[in-house]
Amino acid sequence: MPEAPDTEEQAGPAQPRRRQARGERRIAQLLEAAAGVFCRSGYTAASTNAIAREAGVSPGTLYQFFPNxxxxxxxxxxxxxxxxxxxxxxxxxxxxxxxxxxxxxxxxxxxxxxxxxxxxxxxxxxxxxxxxxxxxxxxxxxxxxxxxxxxxxxxxxxxxxxxxxxxxxxxxxxxxxxxxxxxxxxxxxxxxxxxxxxxxxxxxxxxxxxxxxxxxxxxxxxxxx
Amino acid sequence: MPEAPDTEEQAGPAQPRRRQARGERRIAQLLEAAAGVFCRSGYTAASTNAIAREAGVSPGTLYQFFPNxxxxxxxxxxxxxxxxxxxxxxxxxxxxxxxxxxxxxxxxxxxxxxxxxxxxxxxxxxxxxxxxxxxxxxxxxxxxxxxxxxxxxxxxxxxxxxxxxxxxxxxxxxxxxxxxxxxxxxxxxxxxxxxxxxxxxxxxxxxxxxxxxxxxxxxxxxxxx
Amino acid sequence: MPEAPDTEEQAGPAQPRRRQARGERRIAQLLEAAAGVFCRSGYTAASTNAIAREAGVSPGTLYQFFPNxxxxxxxxxxxxxxxxxxxxxxxxxxxxxxxxxxxxxxxxxxxxxxxxxxxxxxxxxxxxxxxxxxxxxxxxxxxxxxxxxxxxxxxxxxxxxxxxxxxxxxxxxxxxxxxxxxxxxxxxxxxxxxxxxxxxxxxxxxxxxxxxxxxxxxxxxxxxx
Amino acid sequence: MPEAPDTEEQAGPAQPRRRQARGERRIAQLLEAAAGVFCRSGYTAASTNAIAREAGVSPGTLYQFFPNxxxxxxxxxxxxxxxxxxxxxxxxxxxxxxxxxxxxxxxxxxxxxxxxxxxxxxxxxxxxxxxxxxxxxxxxxxxxxxxxxxxxxxxxxxxxxxxxxxxxxxxxxxxxxxxxxxxxxxxxxxxxxxxxxxxxxxxxxxxxxxxxxxxxxxxxxxxxx
DNA sequence: GATGAATGAGGATTCATTCAT
DNA sequence: TATGAATGAATCCTCATTCAT
Known part of the structure; x- marks a missing residue:
């Protein structure tokens, strides 16, 4: 599932496909990080910044995939x-x-x-x-x-x-x-x-x-x- | 624990208590408020300001009785x-x-x-x-x-x-x-x-x-x- | 100087005399405390509460003798x-x-x-x-x-x-x-x-x-x- | 020290710097503001909020670059x-x-x-x-x-x-x-x-x-x- | 998409000072 | 007088979230 070898298609759906592949990886990354942080601190004390840091991405990136x-x-x-x-x-x-x-x-x-x-x-x-x-x-x-x-x-x-x-x-x-x-x-x-x-x-x-x-x-x- | 009266007087705990009566009431008030807030929000999400507000006192008053x-x-x-x-x-x-x-x-x-x-x-x-x-x-x-x-x-x-x-x-x-x-x-x-x-x-x-x-x-x- | 044996005089100046004697002691006490706190923390970081505590009196008492x-x-x-x-x-x-x-x-x-x-x-x-x-x-x-x-x-x-x-x-x-x-x-x-x-x-x-x-x-x- | 770019890229420090240019300017701005405030008030009395204000930024921004x-x-x-x-x-x-x-x-x-x-x-x-x-x-x-x-x-x-x-x-x-x-x-x-x-x-x-x-x-x- | 800067309200806590007793 | 309770603005700092690049 994490590996979608994104064959270069025509035009329209090609970009989204590639994007989604990368996005999927990001999301998985972020969720794994979130899992760790939630376990360590609990939901309330977990900070989105900490999750982003743990995932190795910037806060902005996190909010590109999750609204809150x-x-x-x-x-x-x-x-x-x-x-x-x-x-x-x-x-x-x-x-x-x-x-x-x-x-x-x-x-x-x-x-x-x-x-x-x-x-x-x-x-x-x-x-x-x-x-x-x-x-x-x-x-x-x-x-x-x-x-x-x-x-x-x-x-x-x-x-x-x-x-x-x-x-x-x-x-x-x-x-x-x-x-x-x-x-x-x-x-x-x-x-x-x-x-x-x-x-x-x-x-x-x-x-x-x-x-x-x-x-x-x-x-x-x-x-x- | 929040109160160490340490008066170098000789008398019993009657005199020093009169002053603390108000404080004792405040402590009870604050703890009752804290109980409510803890129940509603949990410990982590409970804010001292919210507790003070619920108790009807200023934040400073809370900290007169509890260090944190x-x-x-x-x-x-x-x-x-x-x-x-x-x-x-x-x-x-x-x-x-x-x-x-x-x-x-x-x-x-x-x-x-x-x-x-x-x-x-x-x-x-x-x-x-x-x-x-x-x-x-x-x-x-x-x-x-x-x-x-x-x-x-x-x-x-x-x-x-x-x-x-x-x-x-x-x-x-x-x-x-x-x-x-x-x-x-x-x-x-x-x-x-x-x-x-x-x-x-x-x-x-x-x-x-x-x-x-x-x-x-x-x-x-x-x-x- | 700290010891003024306050002889009981008539009426008017007796009270003030006694008061002043006690007050003098308080002031000396407070100033000594202040000296210590100022040395330890500097003027800015010294708190009036700390001075009062060091002097063994309440904050209110301090402000009875010093306006600020x-x-x-x-x-x-x-x-x-x-x-x-x-x-x-x-x-x-x-x-x-x-x-x-x-x-x-x-x-x-x-x-x-x-x-x-x-x-x-x-x-x-x-x-x-x-x-x-x-x-x-x-x-x-x-x-x-x-x-x-x-x-x-x-x-x-x-x-x-x-x-x-x-x-x-x-x-x-x-x-x-x-x-x-x-x-x-x-x-x-x-x-x-x-x-x-x-x-x-x-x-x-x-x-x-x-x-x-x-x-x-x-x-x-x-x-x- | 405030910035650890750690990009796993191969390129020199040119790319990562572009993003930090604004930050670098902010840091300089903040330090200049701090210099002013420290001179005017001394370290102890200087408040981080005052520094941020002097630098024309919000408190949060200051803490993006300095931990305390x-x-x-x-x-x-x-x-x-x-x-x-x-x-x-x-x-x-x-x-x-x-x-x-x-x-x-x-x-x-x-x-x-x-x-x-x-x-x-x-x-x-x-x-x-x-x-x-x-x-x-x-x-x-x-x-x-x-x-x-x-x-x-x-x-x-x-x-x-x-x-x-x-x-x-x-x-x-x-x-x-x-x-x-x-x-x-x-x-x-x-x-x-x-x-x-x-x-x-x-x-x-x-x-x-x-x-x-x-x-x-x-x-x-x-x-x- | 990705980044990191930016925000500003809010959180815990302190403090000079005042007030009721 | 003395006390200790009360205040509330101010402090340092954090965080969810947004923005410019």
């Missing part, structure tokens, strides 16, 4: 979501609700954890517009998209749950996962691995009874035999 | 912790480990939830120095104090757990509680109540197996039969 | 000049112009040096209103008084010199002495002593030829024959 | 020293120690005086960090560089002097010259000229005996036999 600071976060979130969907989206869409919960959670959480470790900015954006006035809610792509996805998955398992209850459970689950991811990212090595396990354990325990109680009256027993 | 912005957060955290201890600390210190988990959690979480609903800034400060360089860790009284308390309580239940494991479980629990509190605060009325229940359920499910497995080989059964 | 910051410097200068006059003024007024120059300089510079070492603020104020707009010239008691004194002494030695020339020589001499005093104060121990000697040597060499050439037709040899 | 107030003084000092070296440095390095003292002093002091009259800020910066905490010593380029130069020149004349003595004499000389320059700048027209002569006379008289007594066993007469 928020747009950077929005676009970064959009791209990370996109990358997430490309990498793990298929698996997500094809979740098999008949799987035992622990396997299902593994199939969901393992990629999510891995993706967050590789893209720590994802976690930052995942938290969404905690503070009103920062990133407008409707612009908070990552948070709402993931939450919706969680809700949908849960809906498959709990078809009888009222929408409000579903939303509540999804929010609760997602909130815990976000917290767990933060802890995971805050640690390293074996400690990090232990937190990964712990997060999955927690989610399993939380959702286990719900799932067990609901569709399949299987002989599901405790999750840590 | 962080000190405001620290003092606010300190006061909230103090209030928390005064209101619910005794109950916390006297937790009866022989209680069934759900009762124990009620005795811990109900007050915590109530306190957060009454003091929403508590939740803000509870999150601690998410971003390195904001509020210094050692100054992050609320977060570390509560985390330590959680760890201690858990230690009573899991005397055989390794320290690292204990810390992990405490962090995980605390993280989830923080997330849950955020959700509670983000909702109102019956929805808020439902979230309260949900949070307790989640913590119960997470800790239940740990506790059951540990000291008392009682006939404890799952909590959602 | 400049007045503090002016009064401090006045008092130091007063002390200077009381201690060494007599000797100065009774300078014997028939003395050989080196003895005369000793009789002038030795006390001046000693006084400056004991009252470092004197040197600070001696420099006068280097910067227009700080301490108004007419308020710069120390500088102008000392300069005038130097001029008068020199006038005794050089009765034939034109006023402008006299003023020039006085300024030059005074300027060098100020510089030398700064160096003296900047050093300690034997190095300080060496600077004392050096300063006197310099002044002697500067004034020697002038004095020699003037009243007494001695066998003075000049360095620029 | 001290850096302005440092750069100004550096440029003035540079200009000084370019204009008179060669003559200084090629001082002929066999010259008679008065000619030598002329060759040193005349340019110095002239340079100070043309660049009054030089005198301000020459005084160095009189007050601890203002301009850090190591940043006080003008003062230390000139003092060192004086010391070196004197060293040529007094090869047998102990280092401490040399330093003392250099300090004394430099201090007097600074004082004299101040007086020169404080006057105008013929009075200024007269002060110029007076300063040279004073230095000559101070150093004459030292020099005479040292290398050339001339028939020098000292005033303190």
């Amino acid at each position: 600071k928020e747009a950077i976060a929005v676009e970064l979130g959009g791209r990370l979501m996109q990358r997430w969907r490309e990498t793990h989206g298929a698996a997500f869409d094809a979740i098999d609700p008949s799987l035992p919960l622990d396997e299902l959670l593994d199939s969901v959480l393992d990629p999510l954890i891995e993706f967050n470790c590789e893209n720590p900015a994802f976690a930052v954006l995942m938290h969404g517009s905690e503070i009103p006035g920062r990133i407008t809610e409707e612009h908070d792509a990552v948070h709402s998209a993931l939450l919706e996805r969680v809700e949908r998955i849960l809906g498959d398992f709990l078809p009888d749950a009222a929408p409000a209850e579903l939303s509540r459970i999804a929010n609760m689950t997602f909130s815990s996962v976000k917290g767990g991811l933060e802890l995971i990212l805050a640690h390293e090595g074996t400690e990090r691995d232990a937190y990964k396990v712990e997060l999955k354990t927690m989610v399993q325990r939380y959702l286990g009874p719900l799932v067990d109680a609901a569709p399949e009256p299987a002989d599901a027993r405790t999750h840590t035999p | 912005k962080e000190a405001i957060a620290v003092e606010l955290g300190g006061r909230l912790m103090q209030r928390w201890r005064e209101t619910h600390g005794a109950a916390f210190d006297a937790i009866d480990p022989s209680l069934p988990l759900d009762e124990l959690l009620d005795s811990v979480l109900d007050p915590l939830i109530e306190f957060n609903c009454e003091n929403p800034a508590f939740a803000v400060l509870m999150h601690g120095s998410e971003i390195p360089g904001r509020i210094t860790e050692e100054h992050d009284a609320v977060h570390s104090a509560l985390l330590e308390r959680v760890e201690r309580i858990l230690g009573d239940f899991l005397p055989d757990a390794a320290p690292a494991e204990l810390s992990r479980i405490a962090n995980m629990t605390f993280s989830s509680v923080k997330g849950g509190l955020e959700l509670i605060l983000a909702h109102e009325g019956t929805e808020r109540d439902a979230y309260k229940v949900e949070l307790k359920t989640m913590v119960q499910r997470y800790l239940g197996p740990l506790v059951d497995a540990a000291p008392e080989p009682a006939d404890a059964r799952t909590h959602t039969p | 910051k400049e007045a503090i410097a002016v009064e401090l200068g006045g008092r130091l000049m007063q002390r200077w006059r009381e201690t060494h003024g007599a000797a100065f007024d009774a300078i014997d112009p028939s003395l050989p120059l080196d003895e005369l300089l000793d009789s002038v510079l030795d006390p001046l040096i000693e006084f400056n070492c004991e009252n470092p603020a004197f040197a600070v104020l001696m420099h006068g209103s280097e910067i227009p707009g700080r301490i108004t010239e007419e308020h710069d008691a120390v500088h102008s008084a000392l300069l005038e004194r130097v001029e008068r002494i020199l006038g005794d030695f050089l009765p034939d010199a034109a006023p402008a020339e006299l003023s020039r020589i006085a300024n030059m001499t005074f300027s060098s002495v100020k510089g030398g005093l700064e160096l003296i104060l900047a050093h300690e121990g034997t190095e300080r002593d060496a600077y004392k000697v050096e300063l006197k040597t310099m002044v002697q060499r500067y004034l020697g030829p002038l004095v020699d050439a003037a009243p007494e037709p001695a066998d003075a040899r000049t360095h620029t024959p | 107030k001290e850096a302005i003084a440092v750069e100004l000092g550096g440029r003035l020293m540079q200009r000084w070296r370019e204009t008179h440095g060669a003559a200084f390095d090629a001082i002929d120690p066999s010259l008679p003292l008065d000619e030598l002093l002329d060759s040193v002091l005349d340019p110095l005086i002239e340079f100070n009259c043309e660049n009054p800020a030089f005198a301000v910066l020459m005084h160095g960090s009189e007050i601890p905490g203002r301009i850090t010593e190591e940043h006080d380029a003008v003062h230390s560089a000139l003092l060192e130069r004086v010391e070196r020149i004197l060293g040529d004349f007094l090869p047998d002097a102990a280092p401490a003595e040399l330093s003392r004499i250099a300090n004394m000389t430099f201090s007097s010259v600074k004082g004299g320059l101040e007086l020169i700048l404080a006057h105008e027209g013929t009075e200024r000229d007269a002060y110029k002569v007076e300063l040279k006379t004073m230095v000559q008289r101070y150093l004459g005996p030292l020099v005479d007594a040292a290398p050339e066993p001339a028939d020098a007469r000292t005033h303190t036999p």
Whole structure:
């Protein structure tokens, strides 16, 4: 994707094509820089000048591609979501609700954890517009998209749950996962691995009874035999 | 801390206090204003001028009582912790480990939830120095104090757990509680109540197996039969 | 002087007397504090709050005795000049112009040096209103008084010199002495002593030829024959 | 120092300079403004806003080129020293120690005086960090560089002097010259000229005996036999 | 497009000074 | 008197954003 060998076409669309190629690189550069700065300082404390500096371009250049600071976060979130969907989206869409919960959670959480470790900015954006006035809610792509996805998955398992209850459970689950991811990212090595396990354990325990109680009256027993 | 009266008089603290009465009121006023602004904008985006304005005083007055912005957060955290201890600390210190988990959690979480609903800034400060360089860790009284308390309580239940494991479980629990509190605060009325229940359920499910497995080989059964 | 045992008189002048006694102590306290702060930070960077703090009183109290910051410097200068006059003024007024120059300089510079070492603020104020707009010239008691004194002494030695020339020589001499005093104060121990000697040597060499050439037709040899 | 172009291009410094031309002009403008403000108010009382205003730019522009107030003084000092070296440095390095003292002093002091009259800020910066905490010593380029130069020149004349003595004499000389320059700048027209002569006379008289007594066993007469 | 200069409002903080008690 | 609270303009400096080249 970053390499579009821009064949010299006639006249009209040639220039834009070349431009867009260079522009794409710039944008990617800027977003990568933004990811770093957001992680280090948080959205509010991150300065567009710092992002431009980190990207090795001038402030003016940054504003040639983004109308303002928020747009950077929005676009970064959009791209990370996109990358997430490309990498793990298929698996997500094809979740098999008949799987035992622990396997299902593994199939969901393992990629999510891995993706967050590789893209720590994802976690930052995942938290969404905690503070009103920062990133407008409707612009908070990552948070709402993931939450919706969680809700949908849960809906498959709990078809009888009222929408409000579903939303509540999804929010609760997602909130815990976000917290767990933060802890995971805050640690390293074996400690990090232990937190990964712990997060999955927690989610399993939380959702286990719900799932067990609901569709399949299987002989599901405790999750840590 | 903001006031060191150091009068070389002999008398008690009565005389010097009269002068400070106004100041004490101002401090309370400023902290209340800070609580509001912190809740609305978060620590980073909160401006001392905004706090002063909200308190109805000039910027200079604010700095008569606090040396800088962080000190405001620290003092606010300190006061909230103090209030928390005064209101619910005794109950916390006297937790009866022989209680069934759900009762124990009620005795811990109900007050915590109530306190957060009454003091929403508590939740803000509870999150601690998410971003390195904001509020210094050692100054992050609320977060570390509560985390330590959680760890201690858990230690009573899991005397055989390794320290690292204990810390992990405490962090995980605390993280989830923080997330849950955020959700509670983000909702109102019956929805808020439902979230309260949900949070307790989640913590119960997470800790239940740990506790059951540990000291008392009682006939404890799952909590959602 | 600081101790006026205020005997209880009738009515009218009793109160003021007592007040003045306490006030005198306060003023002395404040001026001493100001001396310290001026030495440490210079006049511009010295804050009235810092002076009050150093004096152990409140800002309000300071302004009960001085209308503004400049007045503090002016009064401090006045008092130091007063002390200077009381201690060494007599000797100065009774300078014997028939003395050989080196003895005369000793009789002038030795006390001046000693006084400056004991009252470092004197040197600070001696420099006068280097910067227009700080301490108004007419308020710069120390500088102008000392300069005038130097001029008068020199006038005794050089009765034939034109006023402008006299003023020039006085300024030059005074300027060098100020510089030398700064160096003296900047050093300690034997190095300080060496600077004392050096300063006197310099002044002697500067004034020697002038004095020699003037009243007494001695066998003075000049360095620029 | 304020500009690190770091273009990864191959070309010479021609291209990158074109962009900086405006900036270079701004820097010069700002430094000129700073020189004026420093002269009028002194370093401490000079405000960056005042400098920006004097330069006809906004505060932000100033900070695009200088990280803080001290850096302005440092750069100004550096440029003035540079200009000084370019204009008179060669003559200084090629001082002929066999010259008679008065000619030598002329060759040193005349340019110095002239340079100070043309660049009054030089005198301000020459005084160095009189007050601890203002301009850090190591940043006080003008003062230390000139003092060192004086010391070196004197060293040529007094090869047998102990280092401490040399330093003392250099300090004394430099201090007097600074004082004299101040007086020169404080006057105008013929009075200024007269002060110029007076300063040279004073230095000559101070150093004459030292020099005479040292290398050339001339028939020098000292005033303190 | 790219650059870096420019902006000016705003942020934290200080300070001389005044006021209420 | 003395205190300490109060003020608000001014300080240094930053930042999102715009402009000229």
